[in-house]
Every structure is written in C-alpha cells, then in structure tokens.
Amino acid sequence: MGLGKTVQTIVFLYSLYKEGHSKGPYLVSAPLSTIINWEREFEMWAPDFYVVTYTGDKESRSVIRENDFSLPLLLQKEAQIKFHVLLTSYELITIDQAVLGSIEWACLVVDEAHRLKNNQSKFFRVLNSYKIDYKLLLTGTPLQNNLEELFHLLNFLTPDRFNNLEGFLEEFADISKEDQIKKLHDLLGPHMLRRLKADVFKNMPAKTELIVRVELSQMQKKYYKFILTRNFEALNSKGGGNQVSLLNIMMDLKKCCNHPYLFPVAAVEAPVLPNGSYDGNSLVKSSGKLMLLQKMLKKLRDGGHRVLIFSQMTKMLDLLEDFLEYEGYKYERIDGGITGGLRQEAIDRFNAPGAQQFCFLLSTRAGGLGINLATADTVIIYDSDWNPHNDIQAFSRAHRIGQNKKVMIYRFVTRASVEERITQVAKRKMMLTHLVVRPGLGSKSGSMTKQELDDILKFGTEELFKDDVEGE
Template identity: 45%
Template sequence: RFEYLLKQTEVFAHFIQPAAQKTPTSPLKMKPGRPRIKKDEKQNLLSLIVANERLLTDVKNGKLRDYQVRGLNWLISLYENGINGILADEMGLGKTLQTISLLGYMKHYRNIPGPHMVLVPKSTLYNWMNEFKRWVPSLRAVCLIGDRDERTAFVRDTLLPGEWDVCVTSYEMVIIERAVFKKFNWRYLVIDEAHRIKNEKSKLSEIVREFKTTNRLLLTGTPLQNNLHELWALLNFLLPDVFNSSEIYNLQLTNLLMLQVLRPFLLRRIKADVEKSLLPKKEIKMYIGLSKMQREWYTKILMKDIDILNSAGKMDKMRLLNVLMQLRKCCNHPYLFDGAEPGPPYTTDLHLVVNSGKMAVLDKLLPKLKEQGSRVLIFSQMTRVLDILEDYCMWRNYGYCRLDGQTPHEERQISINAFNEPNSSKFLFMLSTRAGGLGINLATADVVIIYDSDWNPQVDLQAMDRAHRIGQKKQVRVFRFITENTVEERIVERAEMKLRLDSIVIQQGRLVDPNTSKLGKDEMLSIIRHGATHVFASKESEITDEDIDAILERGEKKVGPDPGK
C-alpha cells in the first residue's frame, strides 16, 4: 500500500515539475502575445495584470513579494494538474493574499468566478472581507454570519440568487447552515487554520467532507507537529481517492519516505528565509518573584493537596490538572480567587499592583515603553486576568482595546481598527491568547507581553506574530513573564523543549511521536512539586524595588537561544 502511495506522489511530482518549467501561464509572468486571448477576455485579463502590477509596485498598500508570486504560481500549478494542497507558510507571510490572488486568477484568467467558499475562524471574518476588497475588489465576496433571522434573510436575498463569487463564513456557521451549503457545487473550498480538521471524526470535519467541491486548499501556519493519523486526516480530506485508508500510517515511516509523501502537496516557507526586510523578534524572559499574598495562596493550594505532594493520595489526573490550574492562577494574580481582594467596598488602587509580582513588574515596564514611543500587546490565557488589566489601565489612564473569545463579532473589528489607525490614542491591546492568535494583524504594535505562557508553544508564537509580520517597521520585542520557583518555570521549559523537538523534526521531515506531547501524571506531579520547598521556606514577598532596567538586564542574561528558530 505504501509503495503504491509513493508511486502516486512520484506521478504528482512529475506533473508539477514540468509545469514549473513550461512557459508560465500566470498573468504575472506572461509574455506579450502569449497565449492567444479572445477579444472579450482581453479587458478582464488586462485588469488582472494591472491589478497585479499594482500589488507588486504600490508601496502604500503593500506589495506582492517575490515569494508570494512563487506561492501563487505553485497554487496555479496545483490547479492545472488537478491536485489539492496545503499552503503552510509560516504565520505572517501572507497566505490570505496568495489565496485571494488565486481566486482572482480563477475569475479573470480562467473565467471561473466561483462559487468559492472560504472557511475561517470567527475572529478573522472581517479581516478576510477587508483583504478581498483591498486586493481584488472585482471579486464579489459575501459574508455569512449573524443570528437566525439575519442568516435566513442572507440566504434568501443573497446566497441563493447567486450574485456573488466567494462566500466567507466561520466554522460555526458551516455546521449550522450545512443544508444550505450542500446545495452548491463549490469550485474552491479553502479552509483557514486547517488544523481544525485534523480529527476526521469531528463534526466540522465530517460536514466539510460532504460538500461537493472541485478543488480544495488548506491554509495553516502551524508547523507539522501532528501525529501520523492527524496528518492522514488532512491528506484524506485533500485527496480521498489516494489517501483512503489510515492503516498504512500505523507504520513507523522513515524521514525520507515521509518527506516524499508530503512534497507534492505542501508548500512551506519561513520568515527568516524569505522576508529579509523583517527584523527578527527579540525575546526577553522576565523572571518575577511572588508577592506576600501570592505566597500565602500558593502555600494554601499546596497544603490542601499535601497528600499528593507526599505521594500518599490517589494520583487522579483531573485532580492533578486542577491543582496545576490553581497554582497558575496564583502566579498571575491572587485576586483570581474569591475572598483574596480586600473589600467590599472594592477599589482600584495600588493594592492591585503590590499583591501580584507580575503586575508590579508590568507597572514599572509600561511607563518605560510608553516613553520610548512603543505600543503594546498583552496576551493572557485567562479572561479574568484581562478584567484585572482593564481595571489597571483605567486606574493608570492608559488607552486600551480588548479582545477575547466572548467579544462580539462587530466589536472585534472596531477594536482592531481603533488600535491600528494612524496616531491612535490606544497604547495597549489586551487579548486572550487563543482568541487573539488567528489571522489578526496588529503590526502597529512593536512590543508583545506574554503575561502567562501556553502549554502549546505554537499558540504563543502565533500570538507574537500578530505584531511580527509583514508591515512591521520596528524590531519586535517580546517580554515573557515567568514566576520564579513555581510551576510556570517548568511549563515554559517543557514548551521550549517541545518547540526544539518540533523544529528538529520538521527540518528532518519527520513527525512528532504523539506520545511525547502528552502530559503524564508523573510529569504533572513533578511540575507541581517544582519550587514547593522554596515557597514553604518563607512567607515574605519576593517583589524587589529593583529598577526596571536591572530586571530587564537580568532577563537578558538568563535568556538562551531562541527555540523557535
């Protein structure tokens, strides 16, 4: 079965290779007079060439880079050879633009206006619509979102009459309106953040497989860290006739064989290789002590489950995870626990800062960044931390925007626009890590603060890339807050180890063993125990009066090589 697959990939590679060597058929590379075009097509083609010339030369609106032109030609070659593929460029390299250019090529050069579907996370719907209007306004893009009445009116008045080329919608809408979408014969089905369908048994994955489509394109900036079965799910979606059995992926495949299977279907470039104008981001880890109140709460949490620490109690996985979560909350701010904040009456005052080590450092760092003319993104996984940060911003009179998973669809874009507009009064943008990591462009900020780190290092990298992307003119600085001698130190260590492993694996064309990414009971216990003795040793605050420059200097000395490189 595997030999058969390899023969298939050789066939696909054979098709693609000559296509790249022939006289290119992309309008971007066309020579005058070739190929012959009917009179009624000339105007359409001319408008596309003019549009693309503008993309290549107009500095104000950004320009189509060389590697993006190559990406577009690669996508066209897939289309010409009847192959579906994965555009896996690193985050921030313009997968959206390359996709829109492909759909523009389909309409103006192939005379195939649609219908196309672009399936995206809810947080990026407006961004996609704006990009369509900006780059190829002749593509009639419509957006399906809203409550039941709005959707019913949209389907009746817009979708079914068919006066459009591209329908942009979210994962949730596709599940709700599946019956409507199944009525169409889709030309291109594009799925953004395609790792959402890595489980072929998920509801979304099953539904998109039911749609009638001619071509399929997956977009994902997340490097291939999937186990073999998850990879098979993506390939099965792209080419169900070839990858119709997951049994062969139970084999342990060698690096070279795995690379041969993937090569024809996947294009991946990384920023360091292709985007020379973008300065590399600089990450500084800021090691922070616990406040007196944090030490008391940290001790209280550990004492409540002291039998676990002494290996006397039953090591239930859910119980261990709960202890870990409580300790992480304590590292962020003790006010996340009921009864910790003094009151009633509840007032926003200096106690908000002095009772949390991270807030104390933040209160020293932000004035320095503001003085330097920087603008800041703050990411936290906990929306209640964002609530505390909001109180802090109002108290210190910092202009801010906020975005989390509960932010209504319309408000998301209003906040993003308010932050990005020239001479904006918004100094800070606070986001929940997972809600703010997908396709959102906040390159007007040049400082990223990771208030608490995610177990999955890719999530934090995605968050940083909201600022570190095309259009960024300054060097992006990332400040990662880590509470010393607590579970946070071990969580960051584990994430970095995973990132190093992933990068080695990707470079060699292998895939991560799924067992290496699972968090076992013994490892959880080890993380919980880390620093416990240190916390028990004293009840005094570890927050120092040290100047912010000294804290930064200490962080720079401790920082090692960037594991993401």
C-alpha cells in the same frame, strides 16, 4: 503567520477565475472574528468578485439565501449560483449543512485549518461530506501537538493517499532519526507549501524573545503553599490524584502565579475604590508580575514603544484593565466576548495614525487569530499557553509584514513554579514542529501524561517550603 496568506489566497482564486481555469463557486470558511478582514481584502484584491458573507441569525441567513444564492430559473434547467465566493464561519458549515452541502464547490478554503486536526470533530466530518473539487488549507501551525494531528490534515486533503493512521504513526515512530525526517519531508513535499518570514519578506525586522523570571509576592507565596497543602493527599498518594484533579490543582497554581485576586477569597478582602475597581497600590503589590509590569511599562512608554499584553484568563484581563486605569494608560481590549464589528473597530482605533492607545489587552486564544497589530513593537505574554503554538500565533500579531521596528517579546514565567516547568514541556513540543514541518525531535504523544502532570505540580515546591523551615 503575518505573511499574507489571506491576500495570496484571494489572488489565487481570482486568477483561477480570470484566467478561465474555474468559474467557481468558492467556499471560504474562517473563524467568525476574521471574516470582516477577509471581506476587506476581497474588496481590495478581487474587486470583480461577487462575494457573499453568509453569517447572522436564522432569519438573516434565510434572506441571504433568497436574494444572493441563485439566479432565477427562467430558461435554464438548473438554478445557477449567483455569487463567486461564499464567506462563512466554521459553525455555519455544520448548522446549514443541508443548504451548503447541496452546492458543488469548485474550491474550498479553510482558514486557520488546524481546526481540522481532529477527524472526530463535527466540523471535520460534515465538511468531508461536502461536494468539493479542490481543497486549500491555510495554517501557520500545521503541527500543534503530535504527528496524528498532521495526519488528519493530510487525510482531509487526500483521503485516498492518507488513510492508515496506525501505519503512518508506526512508520515515523522514531522521528528523531535523520532518515525518518527526510522520508517524512519527501512525503509532505507535494502537499505542503511552506513559507518562512525570511523567504517572503527579506527586510523583516528581527524579533527577540526573552523569558523574564518573576518572583512570587508574599501574598502569592501564602496562596501557593495553601493550594499545595490543601491538596497534599492528591499530590502524594501512591497512585497520585486522578488526572482531572491534578489539572484542577495546576489551574489554581497558574492563577496564583498571575494574581491572588483571581481567587474569590482574596478578591473579597482586597481594598476597593468608590468606583468599584481595586485599589491600584494593593493590586500591584499583591503580584510579582504586576510589580514588574509596572516598571516595564514606564520604561517602554518613555521609549516610545506600544505594547500588546496577552493572557489566557479573561478575569486576569479585568485586573489588568484596573491596573492600566490606575497607571493612567489608554488601552484597547479583545477577548472571546468581543466579536465582529466591535473587534475590528478596536483594532482600527489602535492602528490609526497618531493613536493615543499605549496598550492592547488580548486573550491568547481570541486575540491570536487573523489580527494585524503591526503598529505595536512589544509583546508581553503575561502567562504562557499550554500549547506553545498559541503563543506564537499571539506574538505574530505584531511580528508580521508591515512591521518596521524590531519586535521584543517578553514572556513572564514565575520562578520555581508550575509555569517554569510548563515552559520546559512547551519547548519539547516546539522541537517536534521544527523537525517535522521544516528541516530539522519529538515524541508521538501530545497530551500530558499523569507522570508529566505530577512532575510539573511538584516543581519548585521544595524550595518554597524550605523558606518556611529556615524562617522558623
């Protein structure tokens, strides 16, 4: 991530064309939010390419097809494709399958290709039916949870060779053994070109990640205990609650670790200013994380740093907006509701020379893909994602080519809470990636078992309730 996959791919396609190996057409499928960036890079690195961006509503796409798809028939027997590259989103690959699937593509490029990790998804099945000579998958995270996902990517690339999932999983069941790891690396070798930042950019500034343990505020402790006691039966029945109810309890506990105002009952009682935003002082004092963030941002501002703040919850980003307004900091924001042009404008404003914006608020999933924010040198992960690879995608927005300062990553984890236990589970997933994708344990399973959920939910509860007993 941040190694220039986009540029390398464009130059690769351009050289295929220029050197006469292939006339195209080439199909590039990417997340909608990154398409503007792909357009820019094509203009810069492949100026002679006729690139058609195929997005928009039904009518817009009809106009594009009419004007940009094929040359007039005249003397030729078949309609010739007019463009060299068609740039489109995942969704339109499925929606306009009838049109796009009828074209014979010289090469397919899928950006953020971990989207193909599930062979039951519509995107996988539809794209598999397209007529494609060569396939190129781009991803910084080829292995997110387990070996099954890696197999599906390989199956998409070369279905003739990788067609037996059970056999593959059986063969590499004990991936902690050295000979198994070597065997898997040899198998992956011909299909995977892996680049590390150290290989590509020798002078890449260092990055340091620190886990910052945060205490719950009094208000948070009150709500945390309330969630646990309200769900006492689900947590303590012999069979435990069902998986769905346990996940709901976990989400409530994660919200509580972020800020009590995420619960409507607390938000209603919270002091509000005449303009509708929350009273800053009460907002900060209600959350251990915000109290820490307030102190950290003052020091970071004084030190001339610029900060990216990631949260999984858009409602938490709303609270962080109120907080930044209260503190008087200028900021930008991107979440799933901000798309296309507006998103790129926010990035351009933040990256502009002499920009006054000190912070950039981003949702982990929406702000973690294909965005370059190397003008920031500090990343704060306000709450960790279930999947550690999404957090890595997030902080790679700053730690990438173009960065000339050391990058500091601060991960907020509430002490003796579900967050602390989730962090430990995430570390196990990272070990699997480390061993399989580049030299160097892990289990086959990706999703959490009921036992793991139980374990996470009960982590730290003894200490929390001990405070009550001692206080009586």
